[in-house]
Amino acid sequence: MPTPTTRRRAFALAAALAGAAALSAPAASAAGRADIARPASSGVHLQQAPSASGGKTLTVATNGSIDSLSPFLAHRALPTAVHRLMYDFLTNYDAKDDHPIDALATKWTTSPDKLTWTFTIRDGMKWSDGRPVTAEDVAWTYNLMMTDDDAATANGNFVANFAKVAVDGANVVITLKQAQSTMLALDIPVVPKHVWESHVADIGKFNNDAQFPVVGDGPFILTGYQKDQYLTLDANPNYWRGKPGFDHLTFKFYKDADAEVEALKKGEVDFVYGLTPAQYDSLKGQANITTDKALGKRFYALAINPGATTKDGQAFGDGNPALKNQQVRQALMYAIDTKVLVTKTLGGYGTVGTGYIPPIFATYHWDPDPATAYSYNPDKANQLLDAAGYKKGSDGMRTGPDGKPLTLRILGETNRPDDTQNAAYLTEWLKAVGIGATTSIVDQGKLGDTETAGTFDLAFDSWTVNPDPDYVLSIQTCDERPKTPGKSFAGDDFICDKDYDALYQKQITEYDQAARAADVKQMEQRLYSDAYINILYNANSLEAYRSDVIGSWEKQPQPEGAYWGQDGYWSFWSAKPAESASSSSSSSNTGLVVGIVVAAVVILGGGGVFLLRRRRTQTAEERE
Amino acid sequence: MSITVPAPPAAAATPPPPGGAAAVRRRGPAIPLRYAAGRIGGAAVSMLAVVFTGFFLFRIVPGDPVRAMTRGRPVDATQLAALRHQFGIDKPLIAQFGDYTLRVARGDLGTSYQYKSSVSSLIGSHVWPTVYLVGTATLIAALLGLRIGVRSAWKHGSRSDRANTGIALVLWSMPTFWLGLILIVVFSVGVGPIPGMFPTGGMSSPDVHGLLPSFWDHVRHLVLPCVTLIAVIYAQYLLTMRATLLEEIGADYLTTARAKGLRDDDVRRKHAVPNAMLPAVTLVFLNLGTAVSGSILAETIFSWPGLGSLFYEALTVPDLPLLEGLFIFFSAAVILMNLLAELLYPILDPRVRTS
Numbered sequence: 001m002p003t004p005t006t007r008r009r010a011f012a013l014a015a016a017l018a019g020a021a022a023l024s025a026p027a028a029s030a031a032g033r034a035d036i037a038r039p040a041s042s043g044v045h046l047q048q049a050p051s052a053s054g055g056k057t058l059t060v061a062t063n064g065s066i067d068s069l070s071p072f073l074a075h076r077a078l079p080t081a082v083h084r085l086m087y088d089f090l091t092n093y094d095a096k097d098d099h100p101i102d103a104l105a106t107k108w109t110t111s112p113d114k115l116t117w118t119f120t121i122r123d124g125m126k127w128s129d130g131r132p133v134t135a136e137d138v139a140w141t142y143n144l145m146m147t148d149d150d151a152a153t154a155n156g157n158f159v160a161n162f163a164k165v166a167v168d169g170a171n172v173v174i175t176l177k178q179a180q181s182t183m184l185a186l187d188i189p190v191v192p193k194h195v196w197e198s199h200v201a202d203i204g205k206f207n208n209d210a211q212f213p214v215v216g217d218g219p220f221i222l223t224g225y226q227k228d229q230y231l232t233l234d235a236n237p238n239y240w241r242g243k244p245g246f247d248h249l250t251f252k253f254y255k256d257a258d259a260e261v262e263a264l265k266k267g268e269v270d271f272v273y274g275l276t277p278a279q280y281d282s283l284k285g286q287a288n289i290t291t292d293k294a295l296g297k298r299f300y301a302l303a304i305n306p307g308a309t310t311k312d313g314q315a316f317g318d319g320n321p322a323l324k325n326q327q328v329r330q331a332l333m334y335a336i337d338t339k340v341l342v343t344k345t346l347g348g349y350g351t352v353g354t355g356y357i358p359p360i361f362a363t364y365h366w367d368p369d370p371a372t373a374y375s376y377n378p379d380k381a382n383q384l385l386d387a388a389g390y391k392k393g394s395d396g397m398r399t400g401p402d403g404k405p406l407t408l409r410i411l412g413e414t415n416r417p418d419d420t421q422n423a424a425y426l427t428e429w430l431k432a433v434g435i436g437a438t439t440s441i442v443d444q445g446k447l448g449d450t451e452t453a454g455t456f457d458l459a460f461d462s463w464t465v466n467p468d469p470d471y472v473l474s475i476q477t478c479d480e481r482p483k484t485p486g487k488s489f490a491g492d493d494f495i496c497d498k499d500y501d502a503l504y505q506k507q508i509t510e511y512d513q514a515a516r517a518a519d520v521k522q523m524e525q526r527l528y529s530d531a532y533i534n535i536l537y538n539a540n541s542l543e544a545y546r547s548d549v550i551g552s553w554e555k556q557p558q559p560e561g562a563y564w565g566q567d568g569y570w571s572f573w574s575a576k577p578a579e580s581a582s583s584s585s586s587s588s589n590t591g592l593v594v595g596i597v598v599a600a601v602v603i604l605g606g607g608g609v610f611l612l613r614r615r616r617t618q619t620a621e622e623r624e
Numbered sequence: 625m626s627i628t629v630p631a632p633p634a635a636a637a638t639p640p641p642p643g644g645a646a647a648v649r650r651r652g653p654a655i656p657l658r659y660a661a662g663r664i665g666g667a668a669v670s671m672l673a674v675v676f677t678g679f680f681l682f683r684i685v686p687g688d689p690v691r692a693m694t695r696g697r698p699v700d701a702t703q704l705a706a707l708r709h710q711f712g713i714d715k716p717l718i719a720q721f722g723d724y725t726l727r728v729a730r731g732d733l734g735t736s737y738q739y740k741s742s743v744s745s746l747i748g749s750h751v752w753p754t755v756y757l758v759g760t761a762t763l764i765a766a767l768l769g770l771r772i773g774v775r776s777a778w779k780h781g782s783r784s785d786r787a788n789t790g791i792a793l794v795l796w797s798m799p800t801f802w803l804g805l806i807l808i809v810v811f812s813v814g815v816g817p818i819p820g821m822f823p824t825g826g827m828s829s830p831d832v833h834g835l836l837p838s839f840w841d842h843v844r845h846l847v848l849p850c851v852t853l854i855a856v857i858y859a860q861y862l863l864t865m866r867a868t869l870l871e872e873i874g875a876d877y878l879t880t881a882r883a884k885g886l887r888d889d890d891v892r893r894k895h896a897v898p899n900a901m902l903p904a905v906t907l908v909f910l911n912l913g914t915a916v917s918g919s920i921l922a923e924t925i926f927s928w929p930g931l932g933s934l935f936y937e938a939l940t941v942p943d944l945p946l947l948e949g950l951f952i953f954f955s956a957a958v959i960l961m962n963l964l965a966e967l968l969y970p971i972l973d974p975r976v977r978t979s
Contacts, residue, residue: 057831065937067693067738075697149706157700204710205740227749228929230830254825255924255933259808263824266813415940444695444940445687452688464696471698480701488688490701 055247056577058550061260061269062251069225070208071189072144072151077464077565078251080187084569085233085249086216087189090119090138090172095556095570098361098467099513100184104138105172114179114511115163119172125240127192129215135167140193142174150204155188157471179509181516185468187567192217219244219573228253245553245576264289270549273564275542277347288548293349294541294555294562295360300418301353301535302336302426303461303493304329308454309481313496316485317454322390322406329531331384332458333374335433336426340376342537345421349542353535355524357469360538360561363517364469366524374534381433390434398434407436411459413447419460422536426458453486454494461492461533467567469520470508476527477501493533500526541565551578655970656977667963674955678948679724683717685942689737692941711737713944724948733952734945736938743949746934751916751953753827754930757846757923758915761853766908768854769861773904776862777869778892788862796859804852804925811848822848825927849926853919857911864907868900875899902973906965913961917954 064078071083092103105119125133142165144151145158152159159165164175174183195215199206208214213234214222219241220233231251235244252269254260261279263269265286275283284291305319322328338352351359354373355366368374382392390398390406398406410426412419423439430437437458442450450456465472474480478501480491500523507519527533541562553575556566563571690707708714712723727734733743772792776785795803814820823829823845832841872878873896881891920932931950938946970977 068740070740073740075694075699077696150710152703153707154697156703156706157698160700160702205735207740224830226828226830226929228927228933229826229828232830250830252826252830253929254927256805256825256927258805259825259925259927262805262808262813266820266824268812268824443686444692445685445942448688448691449686452691466698483701488691488704490699490704 056245057248057250058246058271058572058575058577059250059252059269061254061263061272063254063257063260063274065228065253066225066231068207069214069222070203070206071154071191072203073153073207075154081565082222082231082233082251083189084218084566085220085572086214086218086222087191088125088133088217089188089190090186091184093185093467093556093567095554095566095568095574096558098363098557098567104133104190108184110183110511114509115176117174117176117183118168119174121170121172122240123170125217126238127195127215127217128213128221128236128238129192129195131192131194133190133192133217135170135172137193138172138190139165139167141188141190141196142172144196144200144203145188148200148203151200153204158186158188179511181508181510182468182470185466185470187466190217219569220249239573241573244573246572249572264544264546267546267549269546271543271545271563273541273543273562275544277349277542280349280542280544281347283544288546289544290547291542291544292555292563294543295358295560296350296539296541296562297358297360297466297565298462298464298539299353299356299358299535300537300539301461301463301533302332303459303533304332304531305454305457305459306494306496306532308485308494309496310485311479311481311483314485319454320406320408320457322388322400323408323457325388326529326531327384327388328390330374330529331381331388331433332430332435333531333534334377334381334384335429335435336374336536337376337429338536341422341425344425345418346537346539349540350537351540353537354528355521356472356527356533356535357520357524358465358538360557361465361467361469362557363513364520366521366528368525368528374531378429378433385433385435392434396434397431397436405436406434407438408457410437410439411447411450411456412439412441413460414441414443416460416462422460448488452482452488459493463492464565473504473507473520473523476533477504495527495530495532497526497530497532500530548578548580551576654977655967659970659977660967663963663966667959670959671956674952674959675725675728678951678955679721681951682942682944682947685939685947687942689713689941689943693738711944728952733949736946737943738937738941739943739946743945746946747931747949747953750929750931750934753928754916754923754932756827756842757849757928757930758853758919759912760846761850761857762908762911762915764850765854765858766861766904766911769858770865770904772858773862773865774869774892774897777866777873777900778896780866780870780873789866792859792862795855796857798856800852800856800919800921801925803855804849804922807848807852808925825925827929849922849928852926853922861904861907865900865904868903869896872896872900898972902969905968905972909961909965909968910958913958914954916957917950 062078065076066074066079066082067076068074069079069082071087074080074083088104090103090105091100091108093099094101102122104121104125106122108117108119110117119135119138121133121135121138127133142159142162145156146152146162146165149156161177161180162174163177164173166173166175176183192215209225212222212224216222216236219236219239221236222231223234224230224232230253233249235247235249237243252263254263257272257274257276257279260269260272261275261283264272264283267288280291280293283289304323305317307315307319307321307324308317309315342348342350342352354368357364357366359365385398385406386392389401392398400406408430410423412423414420420441423441427437427439447459451459463472463475475490475492476495477491478496478498480489481494481496482489482491503519503523503526507516507523510516510519541564543562543564545563553563553572554570555561555563556568556570689711690704690713694704694707705714712720715723724734733747735742736746739746769792772788776788779785808824809815810818812820812822812824827845828838828841829845832838875896878891878896881895882888886894917931917935919930920936922928923930923932924936931954934946935950935954937943938950
């Protein structure tokens with residue numbers, strides 16, 4: 001017969017289990033609900049459409065995050081990449097060399113005055129709900145962005161120069177306010193008018209994650225999304241360029257890159273990107289894993305404060321006046337050994353910086369003449385500084401014509417590990433030529449505030465470049481400086497060079513690609529010799545995939561481009577399953593885990609019963 | 625991490641005579657009204673202070689939300705200005721404070737800058753994963769820690785006491801991040817004869833459907849992050865319980881109980897432990913209050929979609945409405961749990977009622 005003590009114990013155990021079960025219940029019921037696709041009223045939900053079971057799945061590990069799945073609102077890289085898979089754009093970029101090719105538009109013409117562009121929309125394309133894709137969908141999407149501020153949140157810049165967008169049969173006719181050479185680089189997802197019309201009223205808050213599958217016309221159809229957990233897509237069987245090789249594409253969210261690497265080793269995910277050199281090296285030579293070192297689309301630069309000014313030329317901030325002198329700026333570049341930065345900071349995974357546009361974009365990339373390039377040359381740096389009037393004192397440090405010591409402040413960001421390491425090297429190299437340096441590595445917010453206030457001398461700067469270089473060129477023009485001192489601005493570094501601006505205007509109206517590329521290269525040359533912003537290096541894009549799951553897939557551009565971060569959908573669209581790939585990616589060891597848990601329960605339960613019995617048969621005296 | 629145990633009410637200083645509880649219970653309600661009203665009033669004042677400080681606290685965070693959100697994106701000045709206007713951050717600070725106060729008074733926590741969703745729906749979708757993980761871990765850690773703590777104190781100085789305290793302290797001093805990664809390598813990927821049994825991260829798999837398989841899938845995902853958290857936090861319960869029970873152990877009333885011939889088990893369970901429970905109860909409730917704020921480290925290493933990482937993401941922008949909303953929510957949870965603990969004292973310990 002159970003004693004009161006054992007009854008209490010049994011009750012306590014039951015209460016504990018009930019507590020744990022109660023805590024599990026919400027999540028479990030959420031999981032139950034997750035199986036039902038349903039409309040919801042707000043932006044974030046637990047939901048998932050039942051995707052067709054079976055078929056081959058390609059699982060991508062991502063540490064990106066999704067701000068919105070609405071093409072009108074999303075700013076971040078991950079949703080932008082997903083939109084490329086869900087919606088076709090007017091034009092696409094060729095997988096081999098990034099040149100603009102057909103997509104929604106099959107052909108295009110321009111008027112003699114360069115102000116009218118006529119795009120012919122592909123015949124026979126269908127949305128995933130069976131309705132035809134028409135010129136009206138394109139015009140409606142663009143017009144909405146031109147007339148509604150909320151709809152212009154993400155991509156308004158692309159239509160800012162549009163005067164009118166009209167439909168003429170199967171054609172979309174766009175009239176411009178002034179000529180614009182970037183008309184084949186309109187990175188705007190075109191949405192189905194018949195679906196989105198009902199969301200116009202709340203376009204600023206509609207996140208396009210209320211009902212699955214989401215109607216689209218790209219190579220994949222979005223079938224489910226659970227915030228910070230996963231996003232699922234199914235292949236569009238009717239895609240005009242051909243059905244993708246994998247039936248399902250899943251993005252699994254990770255917050256820690258080391259866990260991603262472990263997941264790849266285990267086979268829980270099939271592709272990881274954005275690896276650090278150490279992670280990349282650890283995956284090299286592993287069975288069934290292929291590593292890929294690609295050219296990166298990002299540049300990493302040293303921005304020199306030219307003396308902050310507003311659009312009207314009003315000076316503010318406290319940038320060191322020595323940096324207004326071109327000789328001083330060039331001396332800095334001769335003092336820096338960029339080869340060492342590539343070897344040490346990047347572990348050799350990168351290329352030494354040259355022109356402003358990264359080498360991956362061969363059409364627009366410019367390389368300086370080796371004779372005049374800023375190669376590491378402290379003697380030359382010393383000569384330039386002497387000539388500029390900054391003489392070395394007895395302690396080896398330089399003072400300016402005003403008698404003040406030449407000391408520069410280096411600004412970096414905590415989130416970018418490169419900055420800390422590079423600042424240490426930079427300090428040493430500057431000291432070697434007699435320039436003092438102080439470093440502050442701060443968080444992103446503080447960095448932004450300091451840059452905006454113009455209270456820095458040197459700052460590390462990094463941008464991702466698109467196949468069309470217009471945007472990164474535009475941020476260095478006079479017009480992109482702030483309107484009011486100390487206020488945020490769209491530009492990068494307060495640079496104002498009238499000759500550079502004249503070239504910028506020339507390239508934006510030049511419709512001949514070769515002629516435009518020549519203009520762009522001249523601009524890069526100009527930036528290089530101005531030495532306000534100098535590319536230190538272009539880091540490689542390091543990625544790895546399971547070769548037992550992915551048999552083949554395309555890079556962009558070829559042969560040195562990457563699988564992730566393409567300006568197109570080529571990798572995921574072209575990916576073919578490996579011969580050995582199983583039809584299910586589930587890596588559940590359910591049976592094993594069940595066995596282990598059952599064994600544990602038996603052992604613990606048995607032990608518990610034994611102890612209870614033992615205790616019950618003992619008296620207090622025996623135990624004492 | 626540090627052990628901070630608020631002092632329980634001063635009346636707990638002397639143990640009651642056996643049978644005293646029954647005697648007091650006859651004299652009044654389980655929770656004296658004046659006591660309860662005082663505690664509830666205090667909590668309300670704290671909540672009001674939280675709402676006001678919530679606004680100004682995050683205005684000190686450096687950074688321009690619009691610039692941070694659009695970083696690296698091709699946006700022009702018109703788009704930036706439109707976003708600033710939409711967020712209302714182009715208004716003077718005092719006007720923004722007015723908007724905020726009116727909004728919070730209506731029970732509206734606002735719309736997140738970056739997610740374009742209402743802050744309450746964001747908190748709603750992230751709070752269960754957090755409570756599921758941190759709540760389960762806190763409960764198990766408390767049960768485990770308190771039980772071992774009682775045993776250790778009762779047999780203090782024994783080999784099992786030294787071993788238990790030692791193990792708990794070693795686990796406590798381990799970085800959560802490191803321990804989590806080791807568990808992933810060993811039990812997710814598998815090392816040598818140990819097979820990879822558990823997922824490397826996340827809360828569920830996209831390809832599992834049906835109530836029972838989904839439940840099982842959730843449990844599999846929960847094991848490693850939960851074990852990591854338990855390992856790191858159970859020591860505080862163990863040490864608190866052990867220390868308070870040690871103070872009781874030499875008390876006269878325990879000698880009396882033993883002299884009456886009571887079994888050792890009963891002496892411990894009925895007499896010693898109840899008198900040593902107050903600090904432990906405070907600790908459990910405080911931790912349950914902070915449980916909703918999640919564990920950023922465990923959530924990060926196991927990619928758990930909880931509130932801790934949401935707060936971190938909000939801070940990097942800074943997403944002011946989300947930060948303010950989370951701050952109010954976290955503070956409210958701690959204040960509420962603290963209030964519950966204080967209301968429980970008179971029930972757990974009659975001395976509080978008589979004070």
